[in-house]
Amino acid sequence: MILSSIILQACGDKMKVIEVKNLVKDFGGRRVLDGISFEVEEGEVFGYLGPNGAGKTTTLRIILGLLNPTSGEAMVMGKNLAEDDEARKKIGVVLENDGLYEGLSAFDNLEYYAQLYDVSNRKEKIEDLLRFVGLYGRNEKVGFFSKGMIRKLAIARAIINDPEVLFLDEPSAGLDPEAQRMVRNLILELSKEGKTVFLNSHDLDEVQRICDRIAILQRGKIMVCDAVKSLRRKFSGPRVIISTSDNKSAGRAFEILNPLDFVSNCEIDGKKISLMLKENKQSSLLRKLSENGVEIEEIRKVEVTLEDIYFKMQKEEEK
Amino acid sequence: MRKEFIIAKKEIMEILQNKSSLLFTVGYSVFFSVMAALGVKKFPETIDTAVFYIPLVMGIFFAYVSTGRIFFREKRDKIIETLLCTPVSLRKLWFGKVLGAAIPSYAIAIFSAFLIALISSILLKSIIFPSLILVLHLLVTIPLFVLAAVGLIGFLYLLAGMKEVRIAGTVIFMTIFGALFGGLGLIGEGYRISLLIEIALMMTSLLLVVLTGYLTRYLSKERIVTTIT
Numbered sequence: 001m002i003l004s005s006i007i008l009q010a011c012g013d014k015m016k017v018i019e020v021k022n023l024v025k026d027f028g029g030r031r032v033l034d035g036i037s038f039e040v041e042e043g044e045v046f047g048y049l050g051p052n053g054a055g056k057t058t059t060l061r062i063i064l065g066l067l068n069p070t071s072g073e074a075m076v077m078g079k080n081l082a083e084d085d086e087a088r089k090k091i092g093v094v095l096e097n098d099g100l101y102e103g104l105s106a107f108d109n110l111e112y113y114a115q116l117y118d119v120s121n122r123k124e125k126i127e128d129l130l131r132f133v134g135l136y137g138r139n140e141k142v143g144f145f146s147k148g149m150i151r152k153l154a155i156a157r158a159i160i161n162d163p164e165v166l167f168l169d170e171p172s173a174g175l176d177p178e179a180q181r182m183v184r185n186l187i188l189e190l191s192k193e194g195k196t197v198f199l200n201s202h203d204l205d206e207v208q209r210i211c212d213r214i215a216i217l218q219r220g221k222i223m224v225c226d227a228v229k230s231l232r233r234k235f236s237g238p239r240v241i242i243s244t245s246d247n248k249s250a251g252r253a254f255e256i257l258n259p260l261d262f263v264s265n266c267e268i269d270g271k272k273i274s275l276m277l278k279e280n281k282q283s284s285l286l287r288k289l290s291e292n293g294v295e296i297e298e299i300r301k302v303e304v305t306l307e308d309i310y311f312k313m314q315k316e317e318e319k
Numbered sequence: 320m321r322k323e324f325i326i327a328k329k330e331i332m333e334i335l336q337n338k339s340s341l342l343f344t345v346g347y348s349v350f351f352s353v354m355a356a357l358g359v360k361k362f363p364e365t366i367d368t369a370v371f372y373i374p375l376v377m378g379i380f381f382a383y384v385s386t387g388r389i390f391f392r393e394k395r396d397k398i399i400e401t402l403l404c405t406p407v408s409l410r411k412l413w414f415g416k417v418l419g420a421a422i423p424s425y426a427i428a429i430f431s432a433f434l435i436a437l438i439s440s441i442l443l444k445s446i447i448f449p450s451l452i453l454v455l456h457l458l459v460t461i462p463l464f465v466l467a468a469v470g471l472i473g474f475l476y477l478l479a480g481m482k483e484v485r486i487a488g489t490v491i492f493m494t495i496f497g498a499l500f501g502g503l504g505l506i507g508e509g510y511r512i513s514l515l516i517e518i519a520l521m522m523t524s525l526l527l528v529v530l531t532g533y534l535t536r537y538l539s540k541e542r543i544v545t546t547i548t
Contacts, residue, residue: 027545064404066544081404082540088406099401103333115325116405 014041017165017196018063023072025058032058034220035072040213042164045187045197047207047228049310050217056200057096059217060169063198064093076165089117092158093167098150099157102143106135106153109142110160117161129156133186148179155186159195166190169200184210208306216313223313231309239265239308240282242273242289243298253294257285265312271297276308322407323415330389330419340388344427348377352431356438366439367512370432370453376496378428378461382468383492385420390476391484397547399477403540410535413473420469425462432457452517460521467527468495474534480546498523 018040025033033055040046050056061067063074065082073080079087093099100109110126119125130136133152142150151171158166171187172180180203187210191197201207207214208228215225224231244250250271257275258266262284266275277285282299289296320328335341355369393399393416402412432449440447449457468491475487 061544066400066403066540068541085406085408088404091404093401093404095397095400095404097397097400099398101329101333101398103336104329108332112325112329113405115320116322116402116407118406 014043016040017042017044017077018046018198019073019075019078020059020063021073023059023062023074024070025055025062025067026070032220033062033069036217036220036222037072038215038222038225040196040198042196043191043194044213045191045199045211047211047214048198048200048217049202049204049207049214051202051314054217055220056202056217057169060095060167060198060200064091064167089161090164091167092161092163092165093169094151094154094158094171095167095169096173098154100142100150100153103141105141106130106138106145106156109153110157113157114160119161125160129160132156146179148175148182151175151179151183152186155183159190163195165196165198167198167200170202171199172201172203172206180206204305204307204310214306216310218314224309228306231306232303239274239276239302239305240285241298241300241302242275242285242296244271244273245295245297247271249294252292253289253296256288256292256294260285260288265308276312322411323418326407326412326415327418327422330416331423334385334388334419334423344381344384344423345430348381348427348431349434351377352434353438355435356442359435359439360442363439363443366435366447367450367453369435369439370449371456371512373435374428374432374457375461375464377431378424378465379468379492379495381427382420382424382465383472383488385424386469386472386476387485387488389416389420390473391488394476394484394543394547395481399543400547403543409538409540409543413477413535413538417466417469417473420473421462421466424465424469428461428465429457450512452512452514455521456517460517460524463521463524463528464495467524467531468492470528470531471495471534474531474538477538477543478546495527 016039018038020036020038023033023036024031036055036059048056048059058067059074062069063076063081065080065088068082077087077090081088081091099113101112104112107126107130110129111122114122114126127136130138133156135149135153135156138145138149142153145153155171158168168187172183175183184206187197187199191210197210199207199211211228213225213227214231216223242253244253247270250268250273253273254266254268257263257273262278262281264276264278266273268274282301286296286299351373355373359366359369393402403409407415436447436449472488472491475491476484479487
């Protein structure tokens, strides 16, 4: 692994840490995953997005060896985690549950997992990790911790074995904004250390902030898999927000703009219209509105967000 | 240290750290042991029967309670999913947990036996030494029975869905109890202790342990994960 990594880096090519090929999973005659394929390179933060029930957790469980695929394969560092116990020493996971025992202290929780992963210099390593997540000196049982503290400890638990790949399933779910930011920063720090991160999420803002590449899953199929920057370029027609004088004008503007060929994702919200321009046709847009006597207070371009892309993909899928 | 022992050690540590549960367990054991010893004071010839049955019942009962705490809770709280991602095989994980529940349960059984003998000795004002059959019973049969009970109930907890799991555990517990005392009633005369009964019990417990070990091959990560919710 180390040698091949050095050779690949010398060639300017990155190693494929996760490889998923034509993954199909059926549950009781229902197809949950339908030919999923993607790769994650070494050091990447990869976001796996999709609405509830799209098949995100099923994919993750197959990669982790918790479920068997109906067909296809999922490899992590060239190994099938379902069959290779030793290969699991190189991964860290934070699943829906934090995997922590409420009746034990933070130290005892980490020590237990450290022993299961055969970690050497346990005491030193655990103390360092507790300092890293800001829980050093907290000797009470984990049951008394806040949600944010528990999630921080879960991340410390997941990296106790210094894993090469980290799998995170909705790491910020149920946390307050401050704790969410803290978790995000932790992931970014781990990414800086060169860890590969697979992030299962439906928090588009979080994914946009920390992921290098994303895949969007819809009804068991991957709709798009690309770098966040590249996706923004692809969907580069600017998003435009038009503020009108009143709700009536906004309604009129919507009726005029929505059918236009170069307009997509047109939405109305009170006095405001939000839309995406397929080409740079802002002047045509303004002309159409003035010809129809719609009063405009403000018009401004905003950068396309992952949310815009996500909903656009969803709408296209529904069509 | 072997992974099974690491897991067992953690389970035992958690049981010991749960003071209310520990107090309940010890209190329960003390209560029944004192009651048995009071019976022995009235009928001194029943001492062997008391040391034979009470620790066995205590052991199996606490095996049932601690197995629920260890296996059921981990599945309900989904901690098991994280554990299945560690570099520990499913069989080792299962066996470690079985040990973690069986060791304290056996300790309770031995504690009960010791307590009955001690209190009876005090009440009868003479030191009571166990017979060879009782020694065999306490050192071989009870641990095997406890191991089989924990193994079977634990296996079932991992295999069954969350709705069925509690009922299934109780069914297994009641079946073991029913078979144990029903069978003994058929073999013995009024639950009197004999070498025949001891050998029959020992063979049954051994058979149950082997059966439990065999059944674990039907455990799979997929089965566990898909029966969590």
